[in-house]
Amino acid sequence: MPKVTANGIEIHYEEHGDKANPPLLLIMGFGAQLTLWPDELVEALAGHGFRVIRYDNRDIGLSQKFDGVKAPGLIKMTLLSKIGLTPRVPYTLADMADDGAGLLDALGIDKAHIVGASMGGMIAQHFAARHADKCLSLTSIFSTTGNPKLPPAKxxxxxxxxxxxxxxxxxxxxxHGMMLARTIGSPGYPSDEERLRERTRASVRRSFYPEGPTRHLSAIVADGDRREMLKSISVPTLVLHGEDDPLVPCEGGHDTAASIPGAKLKTIPGWGHDLPLALVDEVADAIADHARTSVRQTQ
Structure with missing residues (x-):
């Protein structure tokens, strides 16, 4: 399986579609492997004429692990954040954005469309702010701003x-994985049980590394409120969010779109915090249309 050294660490990635096509980088979320991007969505995006790249974030899947590096406890991090102090963490979301930029460099790609889901959306936001020269467009999917006044997860x-x-x-x-998927999934688009079990089993067999999500969570908590940073994003931005997301309520999507100049917002009723098969075409069409429009706007 393909791996590269990016930002000083080993990153595992996969590519789909013609390498001559415009590159589109998919960044997955908290504790999730690249396989959480459904193959059907990846194929749909490749069918739209993109070179689709998905990868395992650091500390998860088949990418480099940070064994033995302890993250501060959640209670301590939360208390420090509430009094305005930034907890010391093993790495930051900005570091993880630099991983994505390093992956593009390792693949010889100058610019790409950047798409992130959940924590991956937070990383993508940092990517667009830190590496605007490498970013053709930004799509932030069921993510948020870190605004402490937003409604919490259920x-x-x-x-x-x-x-x-x-x-x-x-x-x-x-x-356990199926329980999590059902709890945060789309009430309007429930998963087929057999498919869900098959995908969950494949994920478990590919990699099980519970220490990674602990450090991912510390990076999220330490990141705090991103709204000021989001004001600096100048690349064309699309925000996609489910109206029935129990983990990151839809207000997070509204706040993201309101914080990024010129951002467009698309919400979908019945959509939760997953990527159901029934929405693959709609989500792929939205990402592809935004990417194509963004290129025309900047030419």
Whole structure:
């Protein structure tokens, strides 16, 4: 499987579509492997004429792990943040954005369309602010700004996200993963149980590394409020969000669009915090149309 050294660490990635096509970089979210981008969505984007690149963030999947590096506890981080202090963390979301930029450099790509989901949307926001010269367009999917006044996640969604499995046996991990997917998923577009089980099992067998999400979470908490940074983003931006997202409420999408100059917002009823098959074409069309329009606007 292809790996490169990017930003000083080893990053695992996959490519789909013609390499002569405009590159589109997919950045996945908290504790999630690149395979959480559905193959059907990747294929749809490639079918729209893009060179689609998805990769495992640091500390997850098949990319480099930060074994032995401890993150501060969630309670300590939250308390420090509330009194205006930035917790010391193993790495930041800005570091993770630099990983994506380094991956493009390693692949010999000057510029790409940047698409991030959830924490990946936060990383993509940093990418657009830090590496505007490498960014053709930005699409932020069910992400947010870090604004502390926004509505929080529903308690059951947050609990499902941070609760660890009861053991490391495969069946326990699969059931746990399915529980999480159901809890944060789309009420209007429920997953097929057989497909969900198959994808969850494949993910568990590909990699299980619970320490990585702990450090991912510390990076999110330490990042704080991004609204001031978002004002500096000058690349064409599309914000996609589900109106029934239990983990990152839709207000996060509205705040993101309001904070980035000229950003466009598209919300979808019944959509939660996942990428259901029923919405693949609509999401792919929105990303592709935005990317093509962005290129025309900047020419």
């Amino acid at each position: 308690p059951e969604a947050l609990k499902a996200l941070v609760t660890r499995p009861k053991s490391t046996e495969e069946e326990v991990l699969v059931e």
